[in-house]
Amino acid sequence: MTSEPAVVSDGLVRGADGLLRPAWASTDPLMREYYDTEWGMPVRDERGMYERLTLEAFQSGLSWATILRKRPAFRAAFDDFDPDRVAQYGDADVERLMGDAAIVRNRAKITAAVGNARATVALRERGGLAEFVWGFRPSTTPRPQTVAEIPTQSPESRELAKALRAQGFSFVGPTTMYALMEAVGIVDTHLIGSHRRGTSGVWPG
Template sequence: MTNRCPWAGADPQMQAYHDTEWGVPERDGRALWEKLQLDGFQAGLSWATILRKRDAFRELFAGFDPEKVARFGDADVERLLGDARIIRSRSKIEATIGNARAYLAMREAGEDFADFCWGFVGGTPIKGDGVHVPAKTPLSEDASKQLRARGFKFVGPVIVYAWMQACGLVDDHLACCFRRDAE
């Protein structure tokens, strides 16, 4: 039997996500942005719900290409609100469009999103203690403030910490988990 972090449960899709994605350092700016948007959609819901809908999100949000999403208008918002394959929250949809514009504004100002994100941790993943998994930290509070200052929405400290874990900025695999220290 494989020892995993308990949150992966018995769901094969959640286990595969845990085993191959969660906590793996992501260095691609577009992929980091996509994961931040998905964590924003998760607010108030379970990650399993988002994971089951991820392919539909990718399809409907143009592969999470910030240049394409930034051009979405009112008709796109209505189209997305009408598609039951995703989370139909106007505020989250509009935040994603606005976040694409914020991402592009950073790029136009010469600020690389991946470098910005990895700057929070000095370029190297932070190791959790292997016992406690906080919902937020002073680091995620600071990152949240910096993202908001650049125009991002749905980036509160709890969402940002979940994103940091998912993208491998923070390694919070438990000491008993086979993925601890894997990267």
């Protein structure tokens, strides 16, 4: 018999394996796997950063679980998020994507993904997207003990959003960019006590 997850503090749940996770990663197996192996780990390659930037934009107004379940379909639809290939998309590709029920069919987000691929290619002249985004790493990271203490944006995410817009990117608001910074390890917002706190190698626990 499998025991139910037990809430042990504000925001942390002890799973059947004895590990502490936030509530959002404690029940859904896909979300738990993502939390345990991927979220908050450093992403330093262009394709990986472009993929996460794109998916964070698609997530706006939706749950992350929805996007995560659709990620294989997104990868298939967007040529595995190869910026060079997506940058070549034209009107026919946008219509193809609008007709793909396996992804989120939002024209503004789809056209932003194409425009952002072109901006990603252009940004190589300045060191590349990943290096550009990591350039906004703050000097300290939050140490939240409760979900309420986790920021939704920061001075650095606001500056990153502004800088990306200046480079031709769209759907890169400060809240979306803070979520990106969390996802790729630039900040560590794992709750104090979580078994994942400090595991990125970027920040101490």
